[in-house]
Amino acid sequence: MKIVVIGLSITSSWGNGHATTYRALLKALAKKGHDILFLEKDVPWYAPHRDMPNPDFCETVLYTSNEELYTNYYNEVAEADAVIVGSYVRQGVEVGEWVVNTAKGIKAFYDIDTPVTLAKLSRGDYEYISPELISRYDIYLSFTGGPVLEYLENYYGSPCARPLYCSVDPENYYPEDKPKKWDLGYLGTYSTDRQPTLNQLLNEPAEMLPGRDFVVAGPQYPADINWPQNVERIEHLPPAMHRDFYNSQRFTLNVTREDMIAAGYSPSVRLFEAAACGVPIISDYWEGLTDLFTEGTEILIGRTVEDVIHYITSVTEAERKSIGNNARNKILTAHTAEARAAELLEYLEELSAIAKPHIMANDANV
Known part of the structure; x- marks a missing residue:
């Protein structure tokens, strides 16, 4: 054609x-x-x-x-x-x-x-x-x-x-055995409606876990945001660096815009990219998410600060790898x-x- x-x-x-x-x-x-x-x-x-x-x-x-x-x-x-x-x-x-x-x-x-x-x-x-x-x-x-x-x-x-x-293109997004620089990371352009959730599910856990490392990558964040000291900022991350970024995290965070939460059934490309890299995802909840990924075995849902802290501190390494691998298998089956x-x-x-x-x-x- x-x-x-x-x-x-x-x-x-x-x-x-x-x-x-x-x-x-x-x-x-x-x-x-x-x-x-x-x-x-x-x-x-x-x-x-x-x-x-x-x-x-x-x-x-x-x-x-x-x-x-x-x-x-x-x-x-x-x-x-x-x-x-x-x-x-x-x-x-x-x-x-x-x-x-x-x-x-x-x-x-x-x-x-x-x-x-x-x-x-x-x-x-x-x-x-x-x-x-x-x-x-x-x-x-x-x-x-x-x-x-x-x-x-x-x-x-x-x-x-x-x-x-x-x-997602599995030729560009796949697991790599890299040292983990961060316990939790987020990749996304600044959005006023996403920022409260980003604060709740990343910045607040970072403040409560000062010995852990966090990262937020993406442009257009206002200069007056007070990031915790253990949150690293990366202004822009081109796609060629996404795979390395995901594979350098123990967990990655997915945050959804309000309109997409209201509509449901609106997975972001970042969700699929991270899953293809075999990195376990902590996501906010929206209707349709658990139709795409099974909660607990393919994705972790963060509804509160305590949820995120629990995942970071209590999920074993074997469990962490299993969740990431299960999500990757789902991507390779249906979302390439x-x-x-x-x-x-x-x-x-x-x-x-x-x-x-x-x-x-x-x-x-x-």
């Missing part, structure tokens, strides 16, 4: 989780023989942080304006077997309307931020998708599963809403990039099969 993706970014992972998601998925599609063009708006804040400026698994183009996009890539979009527009694309409604009016193949919206999107729509904030446009895309690919999918179809009129969770690419192709093939009879009938009537 010829697939065109218009996404937030594939060249820079700075301050976003989109890049690693696109890289894993498109690399897996390319391995299956598909031809992929990725179109990315060139914006100044990603320019200094392009940690993969020229992916070898797809053609990547930076466009400077929508006019350039419409003029220079009309034919590619018109003739592609599938065109996928991602969430948070700059002027995404305008771009999406151009795609659904131009593309002859399947038109898809890939929402890597579904709960955030639904919250924005409820406020009348149509930054990159509108209710009317949802109904015009052939399929709504959602980072969130569960009841949200039915809501997208019944309330917003999507003709087809399907889950397409994030995934190859598995996710297969799901996407299955959706596209189903839509193609539905479309072909209509196209043939229309041709016969011409």
